[in-house]
Structure formats: structure tokens, C-alpha cells
Amino acid sequence: MANKKSSNKKKKKKFKLLKKIARGFYYIISKIYSIIDKLIITPVAKLLLLIQEPFKGSSKAIDRLLNNKVVLIVFSFIITAIICLGVELTAATIMNNSADIINNVPVKVTYNEEAYVVEGLPETVDITLIGKNSSLYLAKQSAKKEVTVDLRNRKPGNNQKVPIKYNLSTPGVEYRLNPSTATVTIYEKMSESKKISKEILYEEKMDSKYDISNITFSRDEVYVKGAEYKLEQIATVKALVDVRKITNPTEGTTTLKEIPLAAYDENGKKLDVEIVPENIDASIEIASPSKEVPLKVIPEGNVVFGKAIDQVTLSKDKTTIYGDSKTLEKISYIPVNINVGGLSKASEFNVNLSLPSGVRDMSTKSVVAKVTLADVTEKTIKDVNIATKNLESGLTAQAASKTDSVASIIVKGTKSNLKDISIENISAFVDLQGLGKGTHKVKVQVTGDDLKLTYTPKTETVTIVIK
DSSP: OHHHHHHHHHHHHHHHHHHHHHHHHHHHHHHHHHHHIIIIIHHHHHHHHHHHGGGTTTOHHHHHHHHOHHHHHHHHHHHHHHHHHHHHHHHHHHHHEEEEEEEEEEEEEESOTTTEEEESOOSEEEEEEEEEHHHHHHHHHOSOOOEEEEOTTOOSEEEEEEEOEEOOOOTTEEEEEESSEEEEEEEEOEEEEEEEEEEEESGGGSOTTOEEEEEEESOSEEEEEEOHHHHHHOOEEEEEEEGGGSOSOOSEEEEEEEEEEEEEOTTSOBOOOEEESSEEEEEEEEEOOEEEEEEEEEEESOOSTTEEEEEEEESOSEEEEEEOHHHHHHOOOEEEEEEOTTOOSOEEEEEEOOOOTTEEEESOOEEEEEEEEEEOEEEEEEEEEEEEESOOTTOOEEESSGGGTEEEEEEEEOHHHHTTOOGGGEEEEEEOTTOOSEEEEEEOEEEESOTTSEEEESSOEEEEEEO
């Protein structure tokens, strides 16, 4: 009995569960039907009633057919299928479309270039193409891609908005320009003449042995054209002479053709103006000023005590220097600096020569210096006249006494180098830089022709009167 009761309870629970599921399905189906009825059947029924209105009373069969609910449901589903098919086709069309961009397409402007100047136009635009892949391919392969702006009917004025147009059309392709319009200002074109100045470019890349001594242009003046405010900004018009275009330069005259011209303002900024002609020719005179000068050894520091430099022998004793003529005139020798500080025996030095200021090149870049030493000795040179240097203009200077006008100089060196030393080889002087009127004690300084020797004045200071 207990088992039967338990079995009946289970059956009742299953029945209740199935009943709930059935109610749930019924609820869902009724909701779906309600939505279909509201969104499709009712609107379609209304549509059929409108269609039926003209045929009322003319055919009972048609009237019964249109009032049949089954017919309404079938017709509604047909209409729904047609709508869904249309949406699917539209979506497929959208999904099958692609987009591509043509970047930096030049803008061609048409206007009276002799009379006007136009500012504000973009040099290039980007074109976006939208369509099917096959159509896009045809559009991109088109030989003519030209963006145009037509200003032929425009007059001078500020902030004029003009359309930018693309003159190519491919079926099935939509074109969009970025930008599609431009705001331009149109000026009347003015003209004036300007003298030409030269600017030499990359002169440092020219062979250092050569120098451009003169440039003669095929004309002295050119015409510049543009808006009036731009012409007022022009400070200079330069011919840009690029020496890299001179092939195998040699001494003499060469001709350089098609030299570009450019206009600049006072700050050196290049200006966008028209220059007529754009290029000129030039005759360029190339020179190679040179001068042969000796190499002069300049010892730096002191050798060990008791020794002196006896001889210095150079692998080369002369060099040819290249530069402008004025610089070369001022140079009488090239220094060979040797550090002999603490030197105690014969030695060799590899010395790299330095280019003096203004010298572009020299034939000898380095030398080998051989230095020998010998025992030091000394010699006194008496009555060396003391000169004055760097006295200010309008003043005179004289020694306070006879003993302040001359000095005895102790010269130290090897015996062989001291043998021929004389008063003519020594200079003594006082530096009066910055000294004014009055009596001054100043230091005596000494130099000599032979730099292997050392020079020391016995009298370190003298008295000078400045008036």
C-alpha cells in the first residue's frame, strides 16, 4: 500500500511539472503570436481592407477570401518574407562594398596666372573611393586622376570659398574628397626688378687647393612677380651657386648653367614669389693661390739640467700652403711644436702640423723631427737696446736713465750654437700695454732667432717714463 501511494505521488508531481511546461510553451507561443499579430497580421489586415475597399460588393468570393484569417496569416508571412529578403539584399550590398583611399592627389588650379596670385589652395587632396572591389579596381587603374579648381570667373578678394572637384567618374563608385572645398585669397599680381647677389653653396666640399675668386652672371637683374605685400618683404634675390656641380675643377674660368634663383626676406626666410627668369648662367673664375714657406721648430719645455738642444733635423723643411692671397701674405713660416720637457737623450718626434687660420690646405701634413743634445754652456751679450711695444696712440716713452735703455742678456746653449750668436740675433723689449702717463717699472723680455737657445736678461726690470 505504501508503494502504491508513493508511486501515485510521483505521477502527480510529473503531471504538475508537465502542466507547468505546457503553460510556459503556451505563454511563449501566445506572446510570439501577439507580436506577429501586432507587427505583421494587423498592419497587413489593414492593408488588405484598404485594397478591399474599391472592390466591395463586386465579388463575394474575393470578399470572403480577404476576410479569411488563414489567408491573412499566409499573406502576412509572404509579405514578411519579401521584407526580410529586401533587408538581406541591402545588407549584402553594404557588406560587399569596400573603401579605398588615394593619397596626395595633386590639385590643378585654372586661373589667369599673368594677372593674379592665389593663396590658400591645398597642394594635394585625399580621395576616398567607396564601391565594390571590382569597381574600385577599375577606378584606381584609371590613367587620369585629376583634381581641379576653376577660378577663371573669380575676382581679387579675401576668404573666397571654392569647391574642389574630381573629374573622373566610374560606375558604381562613390567619391569623397578631403578637403572638398578651399578658402582662397586672390591678389593682383605685381612686378618689379631686383639685383642679383651670389650665395656659394657647399664651398667646403670643393678641393681645398682651389678658391672661387670671382663670379660673373649672365645678367645683373631679374623680375620678381607676386602679391604686393610679398614683394615688399623681399630683401635680396640670390643666385645659388652649387660648387658640387663644377666637375673636375682646375685653375681658370668655367661656366655653370641653370643656376637657380631664390628670394629671401630680411630674416633669411625664402619667399614664395615668381622670379623671371628662374635660372641664370655664370662664369666662375677658379684660382689656386699658394705660397712656399719654411717649417720652423719651436721647442716647448726644458731639457734636463746641464744639457741643451744641439741640433733639430726635420724630414722636410718647407711646405706649400693654399688659401686666399691676403691670408698667405701674413704667413712667413709654419710652426713645428716639439715638447722637449725633461728630454735627456737624442730622440725622434712624429709631429702633425696644424693649419693656420685662413689656410685651406698645405702639401705637408706631418714631419719627423730628430733632436740631439749636448752639454750646456753660456754667453753674455752686452748693450742690447730695449725697444717699446704696444704704447697707446698720442703718448711717447723713454728710458728714465741710460742704464734703463740697454740690457745684458745671458744666452745658454751648446758650444756650437753659441759660436755665431751676436747682438743682431737678439731682441729686448718692454710691453707698455695699458700703461698711461707717468713713471713705470716694467719687465724686460727677450727673444732670439735661434730657438734652440735660451735667453735671460741680467736686469729683470727697467724704469720707463711715459708722456
